[in-house]
Amino acid sequence: MIHxxxxxxxxxxxxxxxxxxxxxxxxxxxxxxxxGADFLEQMAGLLPAAQPDIVLxxxxxxEIDGVTAIxxxxxxxxxxxxxxxxxxxxxxxxxxxxxxxxxxxLLKEESGAVIADMLLSLWEGGAGPISPSIAYKILxxxxxxxxxxxxxxxxxxxxxxxREKEILQLLSQGLEYKEIGQQIFISPNTVKKHCINIYQxxxxxxxxxxxxxxxxxxxx
Amino acid sequence: MIHxxxxxxxxxxxxxxxxxxxxxxxxxxxxxxxxGADFLEQMAGLLPAAQPDIVLxxxxxxEIDGVTAIxxxxxxxxxxxxxxxxxxxxxxxxxxxxxxxxxxxLLKEESGAVIADMLLSLWEGGAGPISPSIAYKILxxxxxxxxxxxxxxxxxxxxxxxREKEILQLLSQGLEYKEIGQQIFISPNTVKKHCINIYQxxxxxxxxxxxxxxxxxxxx
DNA sequence: AGCACAATACTCCATATGGATAAGATTTAA
DNA sequence: TTAAATCTTATCCATATGGAGTATTGTGCT
Numbered sequence: 001m002i003h004x005x006x007x008x009x010x011x012x013x014x015x016x017x018x019x020x021x022x023x024x025x026x027x028x029x030x031x032x033x034x035x036g037a038d039f040l041e042q043m044a045g046l047l048p049a050a051q052p053d054i055v056l057x058x059x060x061x062x063e064i065d066g067v068t069a070i071x072x073x074x075x076x077x078x079x080x081x082x083x084x085x086x087x088x089x090x091x092x093x094x095x096x097x098x099x100x101x102x103x104x105x106l107l108k109e110e111s112g113a114v115i116a117d118m119l120l121s122l123w124e125g126g127a128g129p130i131s132p133s134i135a136y137k138i139l140x141x142x143x144x145x146x147x148x149x150x151x152x153x154x155x156x157x158x159x160x161x162x163r164e165k166e167i168l169q170l171l172s173q174g175l176e177y178k179e180i181g182q183q184i185f186i187s188p189n190t191v192k193k194h195c196i197n198i199y200q201x202x203x204x205x206x207x208x209x210x211x212x213x214x215x216x217x218x219x220x
Numbered sequence: 221m222i223h224x225x226x227x228x229x230x231x232x233x234x235x236x237x238x239x240x241x242x243x244x245x246x247x248x249x250x251x252x253x254x255x256g257a258d259f260l261e262q263m264a265g266l267l268p269a270a271q272p273d274i275v276l277x278x279x280x281x282x283e284i285d286g287v288t289a290i291x292x293x294x295x296x297x298x299x300x301x302x303x304x305x306x307x308x309x310x311x312x313x314x315x316x317x318x319x320x321x322x323x324x325x326l327l328k329e330e331s332g333a334v335i336a337d338m339l340l341s342l343w344e345g346g347a348g349p350i351s352p353s354i355a356y357k358i359l360x361x362x363x364x365x366x367x368x369x370x371x372x373x374x375x376x377x378x379x380x381x382x383r384e385k386e387i388l389q390l391l392s393q394g395l396e397y398k399e400i401g402q403q404i405f406i407s408p409n410t411v412k413k414h415c416i417n418i419y420q421x422x423x424x425x426x427x428x429x430x431x432x433x434x435x436x437x438x439x440x
Numbered sequence: 441a442g443c444a445c446a447a448t449a450c451t452c453c454a455t456a457t458g459g460a461t462a463a464g465a466t467t468t469a470a
Numbered sequence: 471t472t473a474a475a476t477c478t479t480a481t482c483c484a485t486a487t488g489g490a491g492t493a494t495t496g497t498g499c500t
Contacts, residue, residue, distance in 0.1 A: 048403065076394065161446065174296070174429030176486070183268070190448050196488065197446095205488070206456095207428055209394030215435045381476065396456070410478050416458065417476095425458070426486095 002123050003030040005052035007039045007069065008085075009061045013108070017056060017085065020112030026120060036064025036072075040203045043073060051077060054119055056085040057102075059093055064203075067096045072203050074101025075216040081122060085115075100217075159201055167194045172211050222343050223250040225272035227259045227289065228305075229281040233328070237276060237305065240332030246340060256284025256292075260423045263293060271297060274339055276305040277322070279313055284423075287316045292423050294321025295433040301342060305335075320437075379421055387414045392431050 004027050008014045014032050021027045030052035033039035043051065055073070059066035070082045083104035084097045094105055104122060106115060160168065170180045177188040177195070195207070204210050224247050228234045234252050241247045250272035253259035263271065275293070279286035290302045303324035304317045317325060324342060326335060380388065390400045397408040397415070415427070424430050 078393070163447065171428060172432055173298070174424060174426050174432055176426070178486095186447085187449055189450055192487080193449075194447080196490090199488080204394065206394050206396070207487080208391060208431060211428060211431055211435075212392055212394055215431075383477065398456090406477085407479055409480055412457075413478080413480095416460095419458080427457080 002027050002054060002119065003052045004028070004119070005030045005033070005039070005055045007033045007036070007055060007061070007066065008058040009034050013058065016108075021116055021119070023112060024116045027116070035061040036066060036069030037203070038063070039069055040064070040072060043077065044203075044205075051080060053123060054081045054083060056083050056106075059084060059086045059088075059097065067093065067100050070097060070102050071100035071217055072213060075213040076204065076209060083119070083122070160198060164194055164198050164201070167191060168198055168210065168214055171195065171207060172214060222247050222274060222339065223272045224248065224339070225250045225253070225259070225275045227253045227256070227275060227281070227286065228278040229254050230278075233278065236328075241336055241339070243332060244336045247336070255281040256286060256289030257423075258283070259289055260284070260292060263297065264423075271300055273343060274301045274303060276303050276326075279304060279306045279317065287313065287320050290317060290322050291320035291437055292433060295436040296424070296429065303339070303342070380418060384414055384418050384421070387411060388418055388430065388434055391415065391427060392434060 004021060006014050006017050006029065008017065018029055018032075022029060030050075031042055033042055039055070039057075057066045057070060061069075066084060066086075070084075073080065074082055081104070082102045083106060084094075084102050085106050085108060086093075087108050097105060104118065106118065110118075166184065167180065170183060175183070177191045180191045181188040195210075198210055199205055202210050202213055204213065224241060226234050226237050226249065228237065238249055238252075242249060250270075251262055253262055259275070259277075277286045277290060281289075286304060286306075290304075293300065294302055301324070302322045303326060304322050305326050305328060306313075307328050324338070326338065330338075386404065387400065390403060395403070397411045400411045401408040415430075418430055419425055422430050422433050424433065
């Protein structure tokens with residue numbers, strides 16, 4: 001049994017997706033979320049054994065968009081597969097989602113049978129599920145790698161301020177609050193405040209988790 | 221003034237090196253160490269401002285060999301340049317040292333003037349100092365990248381046991397002691413004990429520092 | 441002038457972490 | 471069959487960390 005989570009802000013879309021895949025006896029709906037923030041919170045509350053196998057993620061959502069949610073969650077939950085399931089096939093978003101850690105990119109217009117087949121093959125260790133029209137765009141992107149990956153996926157993805165990135169950099173060197181404070185001439189209290197702000201932006205709650213995301217996503 | 225640290229287990233070698241470079245007015249000897257463990261301890265006791273600019277490291281040493289020392293220290297002190305200075309030009313050791321973070325590889329047979337020139341150019345932002353006979357070997361290695369980096373530099377470098385590597389893996393996911401204990405069905409006390417053992421083997425004293433080394437050296 | 445935001449700094453508090461130390465169980469090597 | 475590692479569990483203790491507040495300052499934007 002493959003456990004699926006669905007993240008989409010529109011209730012109608014969630015129902016359509018649910019109907020499409022619940023007809024297949026190999027799938028079961030693990031949980032649903034209305035946006036990236038909701039998804040991350042629900043994941044944080046789950047025991048590892050209760051985590052979904054595959055997450056179907058829309059990109060256009062309030063609060064936290066799908067790309068950011070995938071970037072965060074793919075670092076925190078390496079065993080979980082993330083598949084983008086959206087209406088649009090925007091070049092930029094495809095690229096960002098793949099960089100963020102998505103292993104598939106499906107269009108909602110695909111039939112339930114096609115989606116089910118692709119999810120099954122993904123779970124059986126096959127290739128990531130990609131709609132034909134998406135595959136062609138990815139081919140084009142690889143042929144002319146013009147996009148600046150560092151500024152997109154890394155620098156701007158988490159909206160960290162310069163000071164916060166500086167703190168994160170020092171954190172990664174294994175320094176404590178007081179040591180960081182001495183390095184950049186601020187109070188250790190302030191360092192701590194920056195750290196907590198960083199954690200909130202990254203949707204984590206510890207140094208190790210923040211560093212994991214930073215390393216995985218190339219911030220460091 | 222460029223501050224140099226010298227790490228060599230034989231007092232005679234240290235004297236020879238000291239004589240070779242102390243004749244140049246641009247260099248000053250920061251400190252000397254008799255093996256990797258001694259070096260790491262002395263570094264840990266230094267304020268950042270007192271750290272050497274360049275470390276000349278022998279490879280054949282008791283306690284902790286040069287490759288391990290470079291691997292650990294290059295992760296902990298990213299600003300410090302490490303140059304291997306040895307008698308032998310063994311392929312395997314060259315590869316391991318470069319992977320570990322050495323930015324240069326000099327043979328002791330080089331004259332003091334040559335060594336001084338190369339260290340100066342390194343400090344001025346130039347290329348890493350490499351003896352001609354070493355350069356040729358590196359060229360050959362790049363042409364046929366056959367060596368297995370994971371087993372050499374990563375798996376065996378730190379002598380971590382299987383259990384300890386497993387713990388480190390879980391640590392990197394941002395889990396706490398109790399969470400790790402639940403995952404692998406041992407007491408959180410035991411997890412903590414493993415962590416402390418890991419720290420001692422890596423010559424660090426915090427989660428963040430251990431993870432930094434693990435990430436940098438490809439253990440994760 | 442008013443507003444939002446970043447950076448700074450502080451307090452209180454519960455929990456997590458690292459160090460030191462001890463010790464029994466198991467496995468592996470000599 | 472000792473001896474050496476490894477894995478396991480535990481306690482005591484000092485310090486570090488993370489969360490939730492509050493508040494001041496400066497900067498840029500409207």
